[in-house]
Amino acid sequence: EVQLVQSGAEVKKPGESLKISCKGSGYTFAIYWVGWVRQMPGKGLEWMGIIHPGDSDIRYNPSFQGHVTISADKSTDTAFLQWNSLKASDTAIYYCARGGLFDYWGQGTLVTVSS
Amino acid sequence: SYGLTQPPSVSVAPGQTAKISCGGDNIREKGVHWHQQKPGQAPVLVVYDDSDRPSGIPERFSGSNSGKMATLTISRVEAGDEADYYCLIWDPSSDHPGVFGGGTKLTVL
Numbered sequence: 001e002v003q004l005v006q007s008g009a010e011v012k013k014p015g016e017s018l019k020i021s022c023k024g025s026g027y028t029f030a031i032y033w034v035g036w037v038r039q040m041p042g043k044g045l046e047w048m049g050i051i052h053p054g055d056s057d058i059r060y061n062p063s064f065q066g067h068v069t070i071s072a073d074k075s076t077d078t079a080f081l082q083w084n085s086l087k088a089s090d091t092a093i094y095y096c097a098r099g100g101l102f103d104y105w106g107q108g109t110l111v112t113v114s115s
Numbered sequence: 116s117y118g119l120t121q122p123p124s125v126s127v128a129p130g131q132t133a134k135i136s137c138g139g140d141n142i143r144e145k146g147v148h149w150h151q152q153k154p155g156q157a158p159v160l161v162v163y164d165d166s167d168r169p170s171g172i173p174e175r176f177s178g179s180n181s182g183k184m185a186t187l188t189i190s191r192v193e194a195g196d197e198a199d200y201y202c203l204i205w206d207p208s209s210d211h212p213g214v215f216g217g218g219t220k221l222t223v224l
Contacts, residue, residue: 035213037215044199044201044215044216044217044218045150045152045158045201045203045215045218046215047203047213047214047215049213050212050213059207059212059213061211061213062116062210062211095157095158097158100205100207100213101146101148101160101163101164101203101205102148102150102158102160102203103160103163103169104160105157105158105159106157107157108157
């Protein structure tokens with residue numbers, strides 16, 4: 001059974017750093033892209049970026065490039081999304097999903113940034 | 116930047132047919148994928164590559180893509196179909212490789 005399991009909810013202060021994770025199982029992790037999606041409170045889905053764990057090819061939505069970093073460790077079948085300096089406007093649920101068409105989704109990670 | 120336009124809301128009575136549109140330039144050249152999101156849940160893929168259904172998705176869900184519009188059609192709508200629906204395009208050769216539509220709230224009257 002294909003599963004993407006994300007790390008737990010986080011509460012952070014503005015300016016802090018954060019790295020959340022998404023662990024794949026039930027399939028060959030290295031051969032499928034893994035994407036990240038933001039959903040701000042009460043809003044729609046936003047495509048942030050995507051990585052191919054096999055060769056670390058990364059594509060970003062220009063709106064997010066420079067503020068987040070996407071990475072992956074194929075030895076642990078895990079993809080990551082990280083921030084060096086969080087803002088209050090980063091408060092959202094972040095989902096990971098498999099492949100370019102997002103055929104399987106993680107359960108979401110709630111990130112709350114508040115002073 | 117590339118944008119996908121969806122109607123904010125669609126309402127339909129149970130048993131009727133709901134059609135949700137997704138518009139974008141040259142959309143016919145791109146594969147469109149549709150996701151259903153119910154409150155408090157992660158999205159679920161219901162149609163991919165314009166008109167294919169993942170296993171486990173009822174045949175009531177279908178898709179088409181022609182001209183400047185892709186369409187998700189839900190036949191014999193049930194109360195459990197009430198959700199937000201998003202179209203998605205993935206084109207790794209583009210400057211904007213992934214784009215979601217703004218989402219459509221389907222209300223079952």
